[in-house]
Amino acid sequence: MTRAPWNRRIAAVASLGDENRRKLFDFVAAAGCAVSRDDAAGALGLPRSTASFQLDRLVQDGLLAVEFRKLGARGGPGSGRPAKLYLAAVREVAASVPDRNYDLAAELLVSAIEESTAGGGSARDALERTAYARGQAAARSKAQGAGPSEARDAAADDSFAEFLAAEGYRPEDDAAGGLVLLNCPFHRIAAGHTEVVCAMNGAFLAGAAAGCGIDPARVQALAIEDLRSHGAALPAQCCARIRPVQEPIS
Incomplete structure (x- = not known):
């Protein structure tokens, strides 16, 4: 499989320089399933707004992906909007300067x-x-x-x-x-x-x-x-x- 472009890999590594983003990525990657922003915020003791912002930044940088799914057993009309869930888009990320493989x-x-x-x-x-x-x-x-x-x-x-x-x-x-x-x-x-x-x-x-x-x-x-x-x-x-x-x- 062809690797992601070098500049994207560099940007992804740089994104993880932020401590909160790094902890959130580690939490989602280790979860083994899609998690909600509330789950991530609660697990790491972060404000929900902070977790939401940083999770979306990880999506933007190609480290996480998003899926929407209704939680719980209830379905159909009146069951509420699907929840926004996060899962790892990659299991690891690496980049070097100059580019090496x-x-x-x-x-x-x-x-x-x-x-x-x-x-x-x-x-x-x-x-x-x-x-x-x-x-x-x-x-x-x-x-x-x-x-x-x-x-x-x-x-x-x-x-x-x-x-x-x-x-x-x-x-x-x-x-x-x-x-x-x-x-x-x-x-x-x-x-x-x-x-x-x-x-x-x-x-x-x-x-x-x-x-x-x-x-x-x-x-x-x-x-x-x-x-x-x-x-x-x-x-x-x-x-x-x-x-x-x-x-x-x-």
Whole structure:
């Protein structure tokens, strides 16, 4: 599943900097069912108006959701208006500056270990298969159109760029019709385990390209000196670029 946009995750974390909002979120998330503002206010010893305001702010920031339901056994006309109830929209929220996705790396690595342990094959091969499948599944919903056409290719490229942005890669035009990726979501672990993590990343990107209807071979791994020839290399820049459609693939 594609993550929420980075700015929304940052805003959600910032929202929890308020002590009352953090306590209210913890209470609702731990409840296991939808709760009313009266329940939350009573449990935390807050004025009802304060609880109501802060609960609605948590809804606005994407941390809680709302449902309306009549409480008690009585129903039908005369039974009163449905109560406004709150439930967790997410179970946890995380964001980093710059944007990183170490949770994804952990999931891919553990899945690969499980696959290689069960089947007795290469852990490296399992990791690349797992990463490709995850990228393809995550991006497939962005595939558009059918049949070869310039319009479909442009839509697929736009869809892929949107996916890359949502995943934290910071895609930028390389002035040649391709993309450079200015941020590596796995930067810290890639620095110490470059070969494995970059192979995982390349397979994930290739799968995502396929999921968006783009030739996976357009994902090209580059050395740092090659990155500089395609755009300004940054300390945490991704080691891959996306080739333009017309560029020959050797």
